Amino acid sequence: MRAFMVEKYGGQAGMRAAEVPDPQVGADDVLVKIHAAGVNPLDLRIRNGDFKAFMPYRLPLVLGNDLAGEVLRAGSSVTRFAVGDEVYARPDKDRIGTFAELIAVHQDDLAPKPATLTMAEAASLPLVALTAWQALVERARVQQGQKVLIHAGAGGLGSIAVQLAKALGAHVATTASTATIDLVKELGADVAVDYRTQDFTELLDGYDVVLDSLGGDNLARSLRVLKPGGMAISVAGPPDPAFARELGANPVLRLAMTALSAKTRRRAKRLGVTYSFLFMKAGGDQLREITPLIDNGKIRPLVDRVFPFDETLQAMEYVEKGRAKAGKVVVSMT
Secondary structure: OEEEEEOOOOOHHHEEEEEOOOOOOOOOEEEEEEEEEEEOHHHHHHHHOOOOOOOOOOOOEEOOOOEEEEEEEEOOOOOOOOOOOEEEEOOOHHHOOOOEOEEEEEHHHEEEOOOOOOHHHHHOOHHHHHHHHHHHHHHOOOOOOOEEEEOOOOEHHHHHHHHHHHHOOOEEEEEEOHHHHHHHHHHOOOEEEEOOOOOHHHHOOOEEEEEEOOOHHHHHHHHHHEEEEEEEEEOOOOOOHHHHHHHOOOHHHHHHHHHHHHHHHHHHHHOOOEEEEOOOOOOHHHHHHHHHHHHOOOOOOOEEEEEEHHHHHHHHHHHHOOOOOOEEEEEEOO
16 A cells, blocks of 8 residues: 655655555454545654654654544454444554555544545544543533633634534633634634734633643743633643653653653642643544534534645645644545
């Protein structure tokens, strides 16, 4: 099968198209013919080697973390899917590889594709929808009437998180560029802060939850808009001790992660709030919970641009250079 491989860490030069063997299908696996795959900042970070300390992938590696496609074969123990089913998924972190014609995915990580979506639209969702769900529902347990700040509300994660937070009954604020202010309001944001001309820390206060996808100074400043007892969840900030335990990291790596987040956690403690790092997990059951919100119109995907599969490297460059105006970039095999 055709696939796009990372042969060495460090950038675009380390990737190439290649012919690779078809995946092996275990008893609990589903062989999926991929119709479309989402492109995520996570793909760039894996390609660049940012996570090699705690996700030691063996190179060469087929890249890609989102898919929508059709079941070609089901393993002997598979009970949830049959040949011909349309599915979508974020494969487990140890079994990524959606920039390819085929992939074998554990049945627990798959879900039926939302009936109202095209393959390209469905492929844009799994990673960001699961991240939003795990942040807002699983970790923060957002309740009706709470105040939630979602950064980068027109982005791939932000656009879904804004809609999910509204579906949960929250009062939602978001940051966005001048060009996307109207868009994030259409998605449901009650307050839209133009980050080019306004300082969100001067306009927002007393928030229960912040979802940060930018890290750095943005995360540090976000702690100040939380009310006492509030929680900042970041997918871009420093890993924390809880993540190290969840990962089963060795003592040296656990100590390193603790040190990386120490400054942020101290700052949060002084303000009477908490900081939490999130690295999302695959989850077919959670996708099944999200799907009705999609099919009833409460969450709609935003697709910025669809590239043909042969232009996967160009699609990654497009994401890397920040050319996407709103939503996700997708590669299509059809």
